[in-house]
Amino acid sequence: MTGHEETGEDEDDERADEEKEKKVKYAKQVINLGSGYDTSWWCLVGSKKSFTNRVKWYDVDFAEVIRRKIKTIEKHEALREPLGVYHFERDGSELRSTSGYNLVSADLRDAEELKEMLMEARVDWQLPTLFVTEVALSYLNGEKCEKVLRMCATFDGDKSSDRVSIKEGNDSNRLAANRAIVSYEAMRLNDEFGRRMCKNVREQRGTPFLALEEENGSHVDCASVEAMLVKCGFDAVKCRKMSDCQDVLLSREEIYRAERLEMLDEREEFNLIQSHYGVSIGVRGDYFARTFRRWLS
Numbered sequence: 001m002t003g004h005e006e007t008g009e010d011e012d013d014e015r016a017d018e019e020k021e022k023k024v025k026y027a028k029q030v031i032n033l034g035s036g037y038d039t040s041w042w043c044l045v046g047s048k049k050s051f052t053n054r055v056k057w058y059d060v061d062f063a064e065v066i067r068r069k070i071k072t073i074e075k076h077e078a079l080r081e082p083l084g085v086y087h088f089e090r091d092g093s094e095l096r097s098t099s100g101y102n103l104v105s106a107d108l109r110d111a112e113e114l115k116e117m118l119m120e121a122r123v124d125w126q127l128p129t130l131f132v133t134e135v136a137l138s139y140l141n142g143e144k145c146e147k148v149l150r151m152c153a154t155f156d157g158d159k160s161s162d163r164v165s166i167k168e169g170n171d172s173n174r175l176a177a178n179r180a181i182v183s184y185e186a187m188r189l190n191d192e193f194g195r196r197m198c199k200n201v202r203e204q205r206g207t208p209f210l211a212l213e214e215e216n217g218s219h220v221d222c223a224s225v226e227a228m229l230v231k232c233g234f235d236a237v238k239c240r241k242m243s244d245c246q247d248v249l250l251s252r253e254e255i256y257r258a259e260r261l262e263m264l265d266e267r268e269e270f271n272l273i274q275s276h277y278g279v280s281i282g283v284r285g286d287y288f289a290r291t292f293r294r295w296l297s
Contacts (some may be wrong), residue, residue, distance in 0.1 A: 026054065026055065026056045026100060026124065026127065027054055027055070027127070027128075028054075028055055028056075028127050028128040028129070028130070029055060029056035029057065029058065029123065029124065029127050029128075029129050029130070030055060030056070030057045030058070030129075030130045030131075030132060031058045031060065031118070031123070031129060031130070031131050031132070031152075032057070032058065032059045032060060032131075032132045032133075033060050033108055033114075033131060033132065033133045033136055033137075033148070034060070034061055034108055034133055034134070034135075034136025034137075034139075035059035035060055035061050035132075036061055036065060037065075037068075037069055037072070038059065038134070041057045041059070041101050042078075042079060042082060045082045045099075046082075054100070055100060056100045056102070056123075056124065056127070057100055057101045057102065058102045058103075058104050058118065058121060058123065059101075059102070059103050059104070060104045060105075060106050060108075060114070060117070060118075061105070061106075062105065062106075062107060063090075063093040063105035066093050066094060066095075066103050066104070066105045067092060067093050069103060070088065070092065070093075070095055070103065073095075082099060082101075083095075083097040083098075083099050083101055084097055084098040084099045085097065085098045086098070086099075090105060093105040094121070096121070102121050104117050104118060104121045105117065106118070108136060108137075108139075108140060108144075108148055109140060109144050111144065111147035111148050111150075111151050114148065114151065115151060115155060119157060123157075125155065125156045125157035125177065126156070126157075126177045127177060128177060128178040128179075128180075128285070128287045128288065129177065129178070129179050129180075130179075130180045130181070130182065130288070131152040131179070131180070131181040131182070131183075132181070132182050132183075133181070133182075133183045133184065133185065134183075134184045135184060135185055135186060135277075136185075137149075137183060137185050137211060138185045138186045138209045138210075138211050138212060139207055139208070139209060139210055139211070140210055140211055141210040141211060142211055145211050145228075146228065146231070146232060149181070149228065149229065149232035149233075149282075150232040150233060152179060152181050152232070153179055153181075153229075153232050153233030153234050153282065153284050154179075154232075154233040154284075156177070177285065178283075178284065178285030178286065178287035178288055179234070179283070179284040179285060179288065180281065180282065180283045180284070180288035180291070180292065181229070181234070181280075181281065181282045182279065182280075182281050183279070183280045183281075183282075184242075184277065184278070184279050185211075185225075185277065185278065185280070186198075186209055186212060186276060186277055187212070187220045187221055187222070187225065187241075187276060187277065187278045188220065188221050188241075188275065188276050188278075189209070189212045189220070189276065190219050193272055193276065194276050197273075197276060198212055198213060221278075222239035222240065222241065222278055222280070223239075225237075225239040225278065225280045226238065226239050226280070229280065229282035230282075232282075233284060234282030234283060234284050235283060235284050235285070235289070236282070236283050236289055236296050237280065237281065237282040237283075237296075238280070238281055238295055238296045239278050239279070239280035239281075240278060240279055240280075240295075241274065241275050241277070241278045242274035242275070242277045242278060242279065243271050243274040243275040245279060246274075249294075249295075281295050281296065283296065
């Protein structure tokens, strides 16, 4: 294990967590912000049947995206069956199910609306909660991105206490339960390749990386991402470029297995792309500090 050895105390704490989780219907929850047509929930259900009714899951995106996703689900029995009994809300732009899977329509650019929609979807803010983003925060400007990250770290369902936390900083909202965020986003656009990548996204997709185009945005790197996560209320943080993740987290056997799936003619270009994306993890509380201890070490 890279740079860290598990202790007997760590293993005891994990076993204790597992025993507690067996006694309740929903022990934790995942909130996937800007989820698009992601199918992670179905993949996890397929690999681990006990996943349903144990983890509450919320996929969040624009209403039009959610409606298209619902239409796809309705067409395929393999997607419908794991949901159990389900129904639609908000004129067919949201879904609730007895399996714990939910679809929520919200605009990430409006953190207040996002909170309202998640509260209406009956998110339990006291459960250990993992937020996931995949090239979603890159489309927000710095101010809006900060509001979303602060919500992820500190919002406990009480909007009055959240307003206090914004004024007073990280120490004011101590009631927030265990939180974590795993975020895969663009970064390091202050070189020629990065500027070209940003231009292509703006011109070809019409949805610019606002977080990276504003003043000083092109200098977003692992250090600035970590500083932002700490500022927003996470206790422990670590960001790594994708080009570093392979060497840090994967064994040689796993790297060889992946390379055999598809041969790469332009490895230099591949590594260049990977150096302009990063994965950052921020945690608040002991639960996720144990879960992500290897990454954070």
